[in-house]
Amino acid sequence: MLQYALKRLGLSVVIVSVAMAMLFAMIYVIPGDPASVALGPRATPEMVQALRSRMGLDQPIWVQFARFYFSALRGDLGIEILSGRPVLGVVFEQLPFTLALIAGAISWSVLLGIPLGCVAAIRRGGFVDRVIGVLSVAVIAVPSFVIAIYSLLIFAVALQWLPAIGAGEPGNLGSQLKHLILPSLAIGVGWVGYIARMVRASMLETLEASHIRTARAFGLPESRITYSYALRIAILPTITLLGVGVGTMVSSAVFAEIVFARPGIGKLVYEAISVRNYPVVTGAVLVTTVFFVVVNAFADIIIAALDPRVRSSFS
Amino acid sequence: MTILDVKDLSVDFVTETGTLQALRKVNLAVPANRIVGVVGESGCGKSTLINTVLGLLAENGAVTSGEILFEGQSDLVHLDANGMRALRGQKIATVFQDPMGALNPVLSVGRQMRDIQYRSALSRKEKDARSIEMLRKVRIPDPERRLAQFPHEFSGGMKQRIAIAMALLMQPSLLIADEPTTALDATLEVAIIELLKDLQQQIGCSVLFISHHLGVIAELCDDMIVMYAGEVVEHGSTRDIFHNARHPYTKKLLACDPARLSRREPQLPTIPGTLPDLRDRPKGCIFQARCEFTDEACAEMPPDIPVGGAHVTRCWHAGKTTGARA
Incomplete structure (x- = not known):
């Protein structure tokens, strides 16, 4: 198991390196010279030249990439143009808000989606199954920003149960959690539908398997058959789906952070793009990429922990 | 009778x-x-x-x-x-036709054999001891070690013998x-x-x-x-x-x-x-x-x-x- 985990994390390092190369190539081909953009239209050619050599832009491309790569490994993602602060610090300041938002969205989708999918599979064809089916498709079909706006109107404005904007008082966990409910629901509710559909389908398939018939023939209680013999297998595709889904959730977080006026990576990137603050965009994208790759590595490790066949195929 | x-x-x-x-x-x-x-x-x-x-x-x-x-x-x-x-x-115990699919692929053989004995008052250790004894009876070599293994680590014939051991447990x-x-x-x-x-x-x-x-x-x-x-x-x-x-x-x-x-x-x-x-x-x-x-x-x-x-x-x-x- 440990061997598998190490191998999988090693693979993640390779994936991040490739992603960094692509990110670097993207910066390189963006029209406009970063030095002249930074200095503005009234800079003299000599000033631009001086900044170019200070930024290393006059070096061959592979030297530039090596510098970018190794300074990123050291945690140096460059300096923010406007304030002169290190980009990594700026990004890390915002990161916890987005992580909390995504963790909240995953909690909603797992805590609601998996039980709903199980119930639908057990009651297949019945009334409950049909209601869950219709609701699932409905929440998948509605875009998350529509849910964000309507949940704001209902729960924050009309009922006044939950706060509308912001991330809560710093240091007050209760207030922060309250502020998290609506935005994470807005991102997660579509995933509740996806996961309920997914769990239902794989649960139905697993319950038909002959080892489930064996378990029944040995008189095991139906609850144990469902939740420990079948769900353990039926959950596997859902974990992969969630791992990949975290990418989509990060992009939904941009909407949620703007609608709910929350700090976070999404809002940071949105604002950085609008003022062409490229080092922040690059840094935030890189940090998000690492986050995505790590989450997927963990998804695979969880799958390996649940499924011995995956473990042995790697050893 | x-x-x-x-x-x-x-x-x-x-x-x-x-x-x-x-x-x-x-x-x-x-x-x-x-x-x-x-x-x-x-x-x-x-x-x-x-x-x-x-x-x-x-x-x-x-x-x-x-x-x-x-x-x-x-x-x-x-x-x-x-x-x-x-x-x-x-x-009434049953052995099914398909030995490849008859055992749960994500649970160890020992766990599955222990679960069959869920109605018995024996301790976990005693249940495992019975499983080992039964595996020995169906001529699975080295049953103590094999108990911790998963179905995909056994051949088809061995799986069917495990299925028989489970049935007779x-x-x-x-x-x-x-x-x-x-x-x-x-x-x-x-x-x-x-x-x-x-x-x-x-x-x-x-x-x-x-x-x-x-x-x-x-x-x-x-x-x-x-x-x-x-x-x-x-x-x-x-x-x-x-x-x-x-x-x-x-x-x-x-x-x-x-x-x-x-x-x-x-x-x-x-x-x-x-x-x-x-x-x-x-x-x-x-x-x-x-x-x-x-x-x-x-x-x-x-x-x-x-x-x-x-x-x-x-x-x-x-x-x-x-x-x-x-």
């Missing part, structure tokens, strides 16, 4: 294209300490019979008549789900073996048959052994049952049926067994015709459309006619067929 006594059992399935009569007036008995073989083509109702005995019929299936007496008392047809579950795995009084050797190659088949025979004697249980391999039935079983299109057409000791088959279907079935052909045939013999549509069963004898003895008597369903000792056959012409060796 009779361990399993099935009387006049009929089972119907409701399908979109009509009611399918899967079993009709099935009679059979499995005496204590005997191995009873069930033979018949695909679709003859062997699996429906097992699932009915186990109480695991699909939702669209229902028993329309008859009773299933287990150990002379409880009628399994009317037992509720909890009562049925208390028997399964404890008193609670010392059941009836073991149902549903074509346990069909998915295995010939050498393994012999080994499994010998193992089953050996363990049956050690444990002293009865076995209902389903197979379409006549050679295996002849080798293993004391009694045998011939099924055709949801009916038991002949029932008797293996010896009687192999040497003095009385039902025309049994005779034809035996004549088709390649192992019993006396000389090389350019073409293997088959039974002309096809199985009747069970949604629209013919009135009267189920085999009439494919039988050479059919006459006006066959328009009515024959009763089970005794033809000597425990040997019974469901054919009006059982008298005529006497002595005609297969």
